[in-house]
Amino acid sequence: MRDAFVARLLERATADPRIMLITADLGFGVLTRFAEALPRQYLNVGVAEQNLAAVATGMALEGHVVFTYSIGNFPTLRCLEQLRNDACYHGAAVKSVAIGGGFSYGPLGFSHFATEDLAILRALPGMTVVAPGDLWEAEESVDALIAAPGPAYLRLDKSSAGRTNAAGEGFALGRSRRVRDGGDVTLVACGGILGDAVAAADALAGEGLRCRVLSMHTLTPVDGAGLAAACAETGGLVTIEEHVVSGGLGGAVAEHCLEHGLRPRAFARLGLRGEFATTVGGQAYLRDVYGMGRTAIMAAARDIAARK
Amino acid sequence: MDTRALARRIRVHALRMVNRGGSSHIGSIFSEADVLAVLYGAVLRVDPARPDWPDRDRFVLSKGHAGAGVYAALAERGFFPVEWLDTHCADGSRLSGHVSHKGVPGVELSTGSLGHGLPVCGGMAYAAKLAGKTHRVFCLLSDGECDEGSNWEAAMFAAHHRLDNLVAVVDYNKIQSLAPVADTLRLEPFADKWRSFGWEAREVDGHDHDALRAAFGASRDRPVVVIAHTVKGRGVSFMENSVLWHYRTPRDAEYDAALAELTAAAP
Numbered sequence: 080m081r082d083a084f085v086a087r088l089l090e091r092a093t094a095d096p097r098i099m100l101i102t103a104d105l106g107f108g109v110l111t112r113f114a115e116a117l118p119r120q121y122l123n124v125g126v127a128e129q130n131l132a133a134v135a136t137g138m139a140l141e142g143h144v145v146f147t148y149s150i151g152n153f154p155t156l157r158c159l160e161q162l163r164n165d166a167c168y169h170g171a172a173v174k175s176v177a178i179g180g181g182f183s184y185g186p187l188g189f190s191h192f193a194t195e196d197l198a199i200l201r202a203l204p205g206m207t208v209v210a211p212g213d214l215w216e217a218e219e220s221v222d223a224l225i226a227a228p229g230p231a232y233l234r235l236d237k238s239s240a241g242r243t244n245a246a247g248e249g250f251a252l253g254r255s256r257r258v259r260d261g262g263d264v265t266l267v268a269c270g271g272i273l274g275d276a277v278a279a280a281d282a283l284a285g286e287g288l289r290c291r292v293l294s295m296h297t298l299t300p301v302d303g304a305g306l307a308a309a310c311a312e313t314g315g316l317v318t319i320e321e322h323v324v325s326g327g328l329g330g331a332v333a334e335h336c337l338e339h340g341l342r343p344r345a346f347a348r349l350g351l352r353g354e355f356a357t358t359v360g361g362q363a364y365l366r367d368v369y370g371m372g373r374t375a376i377m378a379a380a381r382d383i384a385a386r387k
Numbered sequence: 388m389d390t391r392a393l394a395r396r397i398r399v400h401a402l403r404m405v406n407r408g409g410s411s412h413i414g415s416i417f418s419e420a421d422v423l424a425v426l427y428g429a430v431l432r433v434d435p436a437r438p439d440w441p442d443r444d445r446f447v448l449s450k451g452h453a454g455a456g457v458y459a460a461l462a463e464r465g466f467f468p469v470e471w472l473d474t475h476c477a478d479g480s481r482l483s484g485h486v487s488h489k490g491v492p493g494v495e496l497s498t499g500s501l502g503h504g505l506p507v508c509g510g511m512a513y514a515a516k517l518a519g520k521t522h523r524v525f526c527l528l529s530d531g532e533c534d535e536g537s538n539w540e541a542a543m544f545a546a547h548h549r550l551d552n553l554v555a556v557v558d559y560n561k562i563q564s565l566a567p568v569a570d571t572l573r574l575e576p577f578a579d580k581w582r583s584f585g586w587e588a589r590e591v592d593g594h595d596h597d598a599l600r601a602a603f604g605a606s607r608d609r610p611v612v613v614i615a616h617t618v619k620g621r622g623v624s625f626m627e628n629s630v631l632w633h634y635r636t637p638r639d640a641e642y643d644a645a646l647a648e649l650t651a652a653a654p
């Protein structure tokens with residue numbers, strides 16, 4: 080996702096001198112091509128994330144579209160007040176990009192797990208929150224965020240669902256994508272863990288359980304129409320996220336459904352619950368440990384199908 | 388514009404605003420009033436008829452709690468009617484105690500959480516350099532605010548990029564909200580700190596208009612910090628150098644006495 084993002088950003092920035100990429104000393108090897116091709120549109124502010132978000136705001140207020148780049152919690156939680164007061168309150172075009180969503184940096188330990196970011200960033204008024212599930216969505220969200228006014232958060236994963244788009248498919252912020260169709264249960268995923276949801280759906284099809292898979296790449300605004308159709312047509316929902324369930328995808332879907340009179344007959348949220356992940360390991364391993372990987376998704380889908 | 392008369396009007400407006408609004412920080416406003424008067428009266432290239440004029444100088448009040456001073460200066464400069472000042476801190480007013488840009492022509496940045504102004508100004512000044520523009524970016528900080536590490540991130544950034552279009556002004560009144568700066572978190576050697584970060588530091592009497600004007604002159608190749616030595620509460624004898632008037636609202640006899648001193652003083 081990271082490479083797909085940088086390649087698309089370079090393409091867009093080449094044609095649009097307003098676009099800036101600012102890193103806080105991360106992206107070794109990854110940002111080199113961008114930095115060499117467009118030195119006037121690239122900046123490394125050093126290990127100084129508060130300044131990263133503030134400089135980005137100052138430039139955005141002067142007419143630039145600024146992408147900031149760092150790992151996990153650094154361009155988000157470390158400078159949360161700069162995002163809130165400077166970028167969001169002023170409606171500045173600051174697009175905060177975090178690579179390493181969820182357990183992407185699983186072997187590095189807890190400081191590098193981004194597992195509360197979506198909930199926290201989603202609480203900021205005016206902030207568009209996007210967590211692509213596949214490479215195509217990662218690329219398309221670059222275009223969409225350039226076009227959308229104001230601040231945004233783009234959360235990229237190490238893993239991805241590959242490329243799940245159909246020929247000629249269009250991408251829109253706030254509109255979920257139906258990656259698999261089925262009428263028994265809907266699996267709603269955000270982020271690279273979409274790949275596990277797709278794998279679970281394919282395996283369950285072998286058991287005769289037909290799952291719809293929605294890629295909910297945008298959390299703010301969440302796709303109400305997609306959820307309404309899923310509730311009406313499949314009756315049961317499972318949300319899947321590499322993140323705490325409170326306030327993230329599970330929270331967003333639950334809030335939306337209850338406020339809009341959507342009543343899935345059965346509903347489950349997969350993700351972290353009230354704990355920090357303390358185990359270390361690869362992304363796939365940690366998904367299993369914390370009950371959100373393919374096996375857990377299959378179990379939840381069977382359970383929901385039986386309950387509804 | 389007569390900057391000394393402007394400073395006096397800023398003080399009188401602010402005293403009324405704080406009294407009427409039942410708000411605070413009058414000592415902080417009195418300490419910055421001369422800096423604001425010199426900037427808005429003689430230095431900043433701004434046009435009240437076109438607050439968004441692209442080539443205007445930018446001014447950001449980072450010590451947002453002293454926003455009443457900026458509102459008063461803007462009103463006096465004609466950015467909006469002076470009558471607006473009467474609504475300061477009232478229900479539904481656009482003039483909040485901490486400075487806000489929403490619906491207020493001439494305010495560049497809303498602040499109130501300390502340590503935000505200078506870093507954003509770094510981005511503004513950098514953008515101006517990229518665009519080959521010659522306008523300048525001014526940021527007014529308080530001394531206690533310099534405890535915030537974000538300022539020192541910004542200081543390094545500005546020096547590294549040789550942002551000679553950026554001017555930080557520190558209202559060095561030696562008092563923060565609970566106690567003297569020297570007893571809370573020492574800043575000295577303050578000018579040397581800035582210099583060691585790559586800035587040109589100019590120390591002046593922050594109530595001497597000629598000295599301030601001279602200090603705001605251009606620099607050749609680096610950002611400038613003007614360390615303005617000021618007196619908290621300046622202009623009202625019983626408020627000067629007093630921690631009390633950081634949070635206290637001047638009421639009744641105190642208000643009358645303060646107003647009498649300010650209006651009796653020669654312009």
Ligand SMILES: Cc1ncc(C[n+]2csc(CCOP(=O)(O)OP(=O)(O)O)c2C)c(N)n1
Pocket residue numbers: 414415418450452499500501502529530531532533558560562563564619633
């Ligand atoms: C981040 C942050 N922390 C705390 C405060 C509360 N606060 C308001 S003014 C102030 C300090 C005032 O002293 P100084 O910075 O020296 O400003 P002065 O009023 O003397 O100009 C504090 C701590 C704040 N506004 N922002």
